[in-house]
Amino acid sequence: IVLTEDPSLPPAVRIKLNNKSIELGDQTKKGTRVKVYGRILNVRAQKNATFIDLKDGYGTLQCVLPAGNLTKTYDALLFAQETALVLHGEMKQVPPAQKAPDNRELHVDYYKVLGAAPSDLDAISNKVSRQSDPWNVEMLDNRHLVLRGENASAVMKLREAVELAFVDTYRDMDFHKVSPPAMVQTQVEGGSTLFKYDYYGEEAYLTQSSQLYLETVIQSLGNVYAIEKSFRAEKSLTRRHLSEFTHVEAEMDFIEFEDLLEHLEEIISRIVDRVLADPRSAEYVKLLNPGFQKPTRPFMRMKYADAIDWLNQQEPPILNEEGNPHAFGDDIAEAAERRMTDIINRPIFLTHFPVEIKAFYMKKDPNDLRVTESVDVLMPGVGEIVGGSMRMEGYEELIEAYKKNGIGHEPYYWYTDLRKFGTSPHGGYGLGLERFLAWIANRHTVREACLYPRFMGRCKP
Numbered sequence: 378i379v380l381t382e383d384p385s386l387p388p389a390v391r392i393k394l395n396n397k398s399i400e401l402g403d404q405t406k407k408g409t410r411v412k413v414y415g416r417i418l419n420v421r422a423q424k425n426a427t428f429i430d431l432k433d434g435y436g437t438l439q440c441v442l443p444a445g446n447l448t449k450t451y452d453a454l455l456f457a458q459e460t461a462l463v464l465h466g467e468m469k470q471v472p473p474a475q476k477a478p479d480n481r482e483l484h485v486d487y488y489k490v491l492g493a494a495p496s497d498l499d500a501i502s503n504k505v506s507r508q509s510d511p512w513n514v515e516m517l518d519n520r521h522l523v524l525r526g527e528n529a530s531a532v533m534k535l536r537e538a539v540e541l542a543f544v545d546t547y548r549d550m551d552f553h554k555v556s557p558p559a560m561v562q563t564q565v566e567g568g569s570t571l572f573k574y575d576y577y578g579e580e581a582y583l584t585q586s587s588q589l590y591l592e593t594v595i596q597s598l599g600n601v602y603a604i605e606k607s608f609r610a611e612k613s614l615t616r617r618h619l620s621e622f623t624h625v626e627a628e629m630d631f632i633e634f635e636d637l638l639e640h641l642e643e644i645i646s647r648i649v650d651r652v653l654a655d656p657r658s659a660e661y662v663k664l665l666n667p668g669f670q671k672p673t674r675p676f677m678r679m680k681y682a683d684a685i686d687w688l689n690q691q692e693p694p695i696l697n698e699e700g701n702p703h704a705f706g707d708d709i710a711e712a713a714e715r716r717m718t719d720i721i722n723r724p725i726f727l728t729h730f731p732v733e734i735k736a737f738y739m740k741k742d743p744n745d746l747r748v749t750e751s752v753d754v755l756m757p758g759v760g761e762i763v764g765g766s767m768r769m770e771g772y773e774e775l776i777e778a779y780k781k782n783g784i785g786h787e788p789y790y791w792y793t794d795l796r797k798f799g800t801s802p803h804g805g806y807g808l809g810l811e812r813f814l815a816w817i818a819n820r821h822t823v824r825e826a827c828l829y830p831r832f833m834g835r836c837k838p
């Protein structure tokens with residue numbers, strides 16, 4: 378059977394599936410005749426009709442093909458998940474006692490398959506089985522197909538909404554956006570996670586953070602931010618480490634440490650408000666993380682030294698990586714940090730980390746020179762999502778800090794110069810977009826918040 382379109386029918390109006398302004402028909406009135414392009418999400422052949430749930434990236438629509446010529450074509454026999462097609466028909470209300478998205482369905486009178494999909498062993502449902510561990514090799518290799526799924530695509534749409542919420546919120550707060558380079562010759566967060574490469578015969582790196590560059594423009598642009606990729610040659614395969622991640626970074630001039638903390642609380646709250654205020658992004662949060670609740674303010678604040686005591690006071694104590702009680706100066710490793718965040722179960726501003734375990738540029742606390750004016754923001758389920766600090770202001774002090782950290786100061790001349798040409802109390806932070814998403818969308822790992830995650834051992838597809 379070859380289908381032809383009945384020329385006596387009214388012309389079909391092309392719509393996207395999220396268009397809800399289409400006039401629906403019922404027994405007494407005709408609905409609008411439309412044309413929809415999409416792919417098959419599900420197909421159910423029943424005695425009287427074949428039902429196709431169609432998706433087009435904007436929405437879903439139930440399409441009804443009455444049994445007869447429409448269901449007897451060769452194409453119809455091979456309908457499979459992901460088959461691409463265009464369907465024409467009349468939009469109607471769903472009969473009472475039946476259910477379909479938006480309470481409407483398309484009564485199809487003509488269709489054309491544009492791209493078939495396999496319905497045999499190669500069918501998408503066999504390649505990306507819903508039962509299997511979402512992060513086994515097969516699922517990772519088939520990420521391009523996994524992204525066809527409802528949850529994976531909802532995370533991507535939520536990611537876009539969060540990124541735009543940052544752009545809009547920074548605009549409201551009068552921050553300027555800049556775009557620092559990704560190819561650099563200086564480190565920011567330690568040599569052990571630098572990706573090195575050959576740059577026309579010179580040693581160069583993929584940037585770990587745009588921070589140093591942001592610091593060079595607050596003098597002329599005022600408060601600034603960047604949303605760029607950062608790269609870390611992390612040698613650990615954890616739930617929250619990527620080799621390539623999206624870094625939301627901001628730098629503020631003429632502030633005190635307290636201003637930095639207040640700003641962080643404000644921006645996190647505003648982003649959550651914005652995401653929940655938009656019905657589309659709110660829907661993705663509801664789908665992915667139905668129990669999500671906006672954190673209450675003020676956020677808890679805890680000094681590093683108090684966190685060490687807290688870990689040791691638990692029953693049984695939460696030990697460090699060597700299996701000993703925590704001591705001042707220890708890194709609070711991922712496992713301990715996660716335990717703490719999950720037990721406390723609310724956002725924590727962890728502040729005043731010891732000088733020795735933090736980056737070279739951090740300003741010391743004038744009241745206690747053992748520690749820095751630094752903050753990590755920890756979220757339940759994820760742990761650290763933000764790292765920030767006040768920056769060293771003095772020229773000599775900075776030169777000393779390079780030395781202490783075994784960094785040659787020459788390549789940093791442009792950064793050091795900031796301390797020579799009108800230095801100022803300033804500070805900023807970096808927020809991992811994927812970690813923020815893992816928190817708000819309750820994902821098991823940050824990998825789910827990436828289109829194509831990059832981590833140790835994986836650089837494809």
Ligand code: 4AD
Binds near residue numbers: 811
């Ligand atoms: O704490 P980090 O290393 O701080 C900096 O890079 C500062 N220079 C930022 C600044 O002050 N402008 O990283 C900041 C945040 C972390 O809290 C985390 O959310 C994210 O960046 N991040 C990573 N996310 C995924 N994978 C990794 N390997 C990450 N490393 C850092």
